Amino acid sequence: MAPDLAQIWDWLDQVPDPEIPVISVVDLGIVRDVAWDGDMLDVVVTPTYSGCPATTVIALDIETALRDRGLDRVRISTRIAPPWTTDWLSDKGRARLEDYGIAPPRPAGGPERCPRCRSTDLARVSQFGSTPCKAHWRCNTCLEPFDYFKCI
Amino acid sequence: MRDALFEFLCRMGDNTLVLGHRVSEWCGHAPVLEEDIALANTALDLIGQTQMWLGLAAEVEGADRSADDLAMLRDVWDFRNLLLVEQPNGDFGQTMMRQFLFDAWHLLMLQALTDSTDTRIAAIAAKAVKEAQYHLERSADTVIGLGDGTAESHRRMQAALDLLWPYVGEMFVADAVDDSLCAAGIAPDPATLRAAYEARIQTVMAEATLTLPDTGFAHQGGRTGRQHSEHLGHLLTQMQWLQRAYPGATW
Numbered sequence: 001m002a003p004d005l006a007q008i009w010d011w012l013d014q015v016p017d018p019e020i021p022v023i024s025v026v027d028l029g030i031v032r033d034v035a036w037d038g039d040m041l042d043v044v045v046t047p048t049y050s051g052c053p054a055t056t057v058i059a060l061d062i063e064t065a066l067r068d069r070g071l072d073r074v075r076i077s078t079r080i081a082p083p084w085t086t087d088w089l090s091d092k093g094r095a096r097l098e099d100y101g102i103a104p105p106r107p108a109g110g111p112e113r114c115p116r117c118r119s120t121d122l123a124r125v126s127q128f129g130s131t132p133c134k135a136h137w138r139c140n141t142c143l144e145p146f147d148y149f150k151c152i
Numbered sequence: 153m154r155d156a157l158f159e160f161l162c163r164m165g166d167n168t169l170v171l172g173h174r175v176s177e178w179c180g181h182a183p184v185l186e187e188d189i190a191l192a193n194t195a196l197d198l199i200g201q202t203q204m205w206l207g208l209a210a211e212v213e214g215a216d217r218s219a220d221d222l223a224m225l226r227d228v229w230d231f232r233n234l235l236l237v238e239q240p241n242g243d244f245g246q247t248m249m250r251q252f253l254f255d256a257w258h259l260l261m262l263q264a265l266t267d268s269t270d271t272r273i274a275a276i277a278a279k280a281v282k283e284a285q286y287h288l289e290r291s292a293d294t295v296i297g298l299g300d301g302t303a304e305s306h307r308r309m310q311a312a313l314d315l316l317w318p319y320v321g322e323m324f325v326a327d328a329v330d331d332s333l334c335a336a337g338i339a340p341d342p343a344t345l346r347a348a349y350e351a352r353i354q355t356v357m358a359e360a361t362l363t364l365p366d367t368g369f370a371h372q373g374g375r376t377g378r379q380h381s382e383h384l385g386h387l388l389t390q391m392q393w394l395q396r397a398y399p400g401a402t403w
């Protein structure tokens with residue numbers, strides 16, 4: 001018997017993002033739809049940034065994870081509309097980002113506090129960071145640099 | 153209409169492809185690490201957008217070519233990018249001036265395209281517009297910072313503006329391709345973007361203490377493919393080298 005969709009979402013929630021492994025691809029909000037088409041499972045993903053090099057790796061990781069659960073017929077497709085937004089990050093994902101040392105995105109356009117010492121005395125070093133989804137900030141209190149997950 | 157649509161999609165995709173390649177030339181060479189990373193990320197966004205534009209172009213053409221074929225196997229005369237984006241990097245200031253002059257246009261164009269009657273184009277534009285907004289924020293800040301910086305950085309930014317400004321006019325000259333797409337509600341008349349563009353440029357240049365050249369002259373021939381500058385051929389020899397030397401190579 002084919003597993004139900006809640007079960008599949010749960011499995012997908014165990015697939016880590018390849019660049020930020022503390023959150024899952026579901027936390028990141030890039031899995032947009034999962035549906036059965038006969039005995040074929042359709043998984044729809046959306047890219048974070050147009051040129052994000054992790055996109056193909058993510059599709060492969062999803063396929064591998066589902067295969068490991070015994071699902072042989074999986075079709076992964078890409079949907080770009082509506083475009084990905086950081087509003088789709090789960091609350092669990094936001095909390096894990098901060099624990100990991102990455103300040104979660106905020107509509108105000110900058111981090112709320114230093115993920116290490118909670119100081120709010122912060123400075124932006126660069127609008128861009130180590131991956132397309134991050135910017136580079138520094139805490140003026142503990143003097144440590146940290147990543148901020150860009151809000152788009 | 154299919155021919156006009158293909159032409160238009162190549163114009164969008166070739167702009168992001170050629171500029172993306174130019175910007176990627178900085179990888180490992182930028183003045184500071186943060187700028188190196190920022191340039192590489194910008195290039196990555198542009199190449200990603202190219203995948204979408206040229207992917208749709210290939211689909212519309214229906215000639216069994218892929219986005220990669222269009223990018224790697226066409227020659228100079230088939231490219232449809234603005235002359236501005238194929239101009240050499242020069243120094244860091246010149247690269248950022250070119251980026252700003254492009255980003256300001258790109259954002260307006262993408263915003264207009266989000267209302268396209270072609271839902272595929274509207275979807276690509278809605279995706280790309282967020283990235284363009286971010287690029288513009290950075291390039292405008294950098295132009296202001298360097299223009300209103302030291303005497304040396306100011307001099308270099310003014311020289312970059314004087315050099316690149318004559319490449320701006322081409323963005324706003326409509327031809328038969330634009331006319332037919334505009335009539336179908338697929339793309340805006342490029343001339344309608346000009347007022348908002350100039351307003352943005354003037355605000356930033358005033359803050360950057362830079363003077364816009366007093367010339368209406370515009371180099372043309374890139375977006376129509378009639379006559380590219382000599383620089384595009386050199387760029388393609390590097391960008392397309394692998395597919396030319398080893399046709400069909402994959403890995």
Ligand SMILES: [Zn+2]
Nearest residue numbers: 114117139142
């Ligand atoms: Zn701190």
